[in-house]
Amino acid sequence: MLHSYDPRTGEPVGDPFPLSSPADVDAAVRAAHAAGRVWRATPATERAREVSGAPAGPSRAEVLEAVADALDKHVEELWRAADAETALGEVRLRGEVARASGQFRLFARVLRDGGHVEAVIDHATAEPPVPDLRRMNHPLPGVAGVFAASNFPFAFSVAGGDVASALAAGCAVVVKVHDGHPRTSELSAEVIRGALPQPGLLGLVRGLEAGGHLVRHPDVAAVGFTGSIPGGKAIQALIGERPDPIPFYGELGSVNPVVVLPSAGRDGLARGFAASLTLGVGQFCTNPGLVFVPDDAGLLDALTEAVAATAGGPMLTGRIRDGYVRGLDRLAGALAPLAEGGPGESPLSVAPRVFTTGLAAFAEGLPEIAQECFGPAAIVVTYRDPAELPAVLERLEGSLTATIHATDPAEAGEVSEVLRRKAGRLIWNGWPTGVAVRWAMHHGGPWPAGTAPAHTSVGAAAIRRWLVPTAYQDWPAELLPAELREDNPLGIPRRVDGVLA
Known part of the structure; x- marks a missing residue:
């Protein structure tokens, strides 16, 4: 039987459902x-x-x-x-x-x-001899x-x-x-x-x-x-x-790397990170789990303060909570603690946790160190020279998103090229949580973010x-789908003899 539970109390909700044979x-x-x-x-x-x-x-x-x-x-x-x-x-x-x-x-x-049917028509030609070809989904x-x-x-x-x-x-x-x-x-x-x-x-x-x-x-x-x-x-x-x-x-899985470059505006940066990290108790596939920042004591203090001001909450299931705890143990064994939010009160509640390390140590621990910890956890990686970032970023696995914070686009050139190969969505001066349902959205990425990038x-x-x-090759007009008929009775966009109409 399949039981459902209230994460706030751990108590069952209603009657169980039979498993499907x-x-x-x-x-x-x-x-x-x-x-x-x-x-x-x-x-x-x-x-x-x-x-x-x-x-x-x-x-x-x-x-x-x-x-x-x-x-x-x-x-x-x-x-x-x-x-x-x-x-x-x-x-x-x-x-x-x-x-x-x-x-x-x-x-x-x-x-x-x-x-979406991607209708294409290539009319037959005598020279060179080519048949009439029409294609659609x-x-x-x-x-x-x-x-x-x-x-x-x-x-x-x-x-x-x-x-x-x-x-x-x-x-x-x-x-x-x-x-x-x-x-x-x-x-x-x-x-x-x-x-x-x-x-x-x-x-x-x-x-x-x-x-x-x-x-x-x-x-x-x-x-x-x-x-x-x-x-x-x-x-x-x-x-x-x-x-x-x-x-x-x-x-x-996706760690959604965020790169903060030296020219980035600092006002609200730490608060934005903490809000994105803890949204939905960190249970978002676009959670910012990996942040690269300049080795700046003031910025690290701001990040620490912002995360410490957050509160935990109940995770969706006991299995997800247990996985988060195991992930924290893995991170704690390899990294230094940076900040921790307040604990929640329910049996399935967890606290936000952020760890830190330097760029060289992080690189030595790849790829294991950068594995996703599903929940409100992140690694803050400090660097001294932004020129060292591309070589390390190149070694990351695929993600759904990658973010750059900067005010000087020229500063981000090489970093952006590396991240373009690593993620399905690139974000400028924002945070990855929140995926708009629009025509231009792409929510996917290279392995392990997705199996079909x-x-x-x-x-x-x-x-x-x-x-x-x-x-359809030399197909009778009477049998063609309406989308491929010569008169385009549906009025849909089509590419005819190489021209999009």
């Missing part, structure tokens, strides 16, 4: 696969329905907007259910429901824009398997971006529920299914073994995952054992994970 997983995937066949054939937009002459009914874009409306309508019960399992509080959780509904609305706009011919994350019970869970982008692409979804918020997951699924044309489009499975069965199921065509490096490696290994390996879009789990481009291209 192999037969349960098979039933959920098969139901999703059957519903997905109809969903893939559903026109993406109202205009596409008119052009194709499809039967009356909501388009995929209209369904996504209905899901968004349903989430907003049920925000009161949703945030209360999530707070009982996560202790993240009303303000954070109301905002997260709004973020989740916003993701569904964004993908409705993506469908209406039509650029189609939904994956199977079910999207999604693993919910612990730290965002809505935005990266059952109502999250993986589900929204996969549904937008035309795929049915089966979600492996996170053990930390099963009741929230059930309620989210109930709300979303109420807005879907077929409930089978969104399935849920529970338990560690169920996740393994989901990954191995022959009808699953791709997997999305947000979690730990060990968890991601385990899923990757299972996919490798399949007779037909499938794409794996994993978001794993060309893809993002946040933003409009997330839909590309669930699409595959098909090229």
